[in-house]
Amino acid sequence: MRSIQTVCEEHRALREVLDALELILRCQRADDRLDADLALEALEWLERFSDGLHQDREELGLFPALLLRAPDRTREVLASLLRWHADERARILEMRARIEGAAYGDACSRDAFTCAALEYIELQRRHSQVEDAQILPLAREVLLPEDDARILAEYQRIEQRHLRPGEPAPSERSRELVASAAHRVLERQASLLPARSRSLRPAPQPPSARA
Ligand SMILES: [Fe+2]
Ligand SMILES: [Fe+2]
Secondary structure (H helix, E strand, C coil), rough: CHHHHHHHHHHHHHHHHHHHHHHHHHHHHCCCCCCCHHHHHHHHHHHHHHHHHHHHHHHHHHHHHHHHCCCCHHHHHHHHHHHHHHHHHHHHHHHHHHHHHCCCCCHHHHHHHHHHHHHHHHHHHHHHHHHHHHHHHHHHHHCCCCHHHHHHHHHHHHHHHHHCCCCCCCHHHHHHHHHHHHHHHHHHHHHCCHHHHHHHHCCCCCCHHHC
16 A cells, blocks of 8 residues: 555655764764764754654554554554654754754764764664554555545645655655765765875776786
């Protein structure tokens, strides 16, 4: 069902962005500097697509449909997932409050940002694992084609609120973000190497020379 597949694909994109954000955070340990531009890009993605679009899909589309079809099996777990959403939003607000100070090099803001971001990453990873392992299989089991159509119509209304006309899908933006995080981390690692070891690195050989 397309409504379930959409949530599943967004979990994959979300995990990629969490990996990228973790890479950005871990990388700052090498030279005590946060790449604030990239951290801000990751934060904006999470605000708009994870805690915005994705949570709305679940809270207004998928979860209510599940609650109607299997109230006894879902009531408790869905209530705990909603509390999880609220908790994640609180971490996002903390990150947003600290990012500007962190960008200006304030160590206290940077540490608070890092702490909130690491907690957020951990929460989101566990959260999407629970949904993938419990909620999506249950949805595949109990939802009917007419539920799928109704949920997709709700998704469309939600997308109109969260996406600008012609804006690429969140999963496309996540791939760009991951690529630039990996690229910038490699660049910074290279810049931290002593000049001598940088100059001693062998030049890549053409395939014919290696054969
Ligand atoms: Fe969720
Ligand atoms: Fe989710």
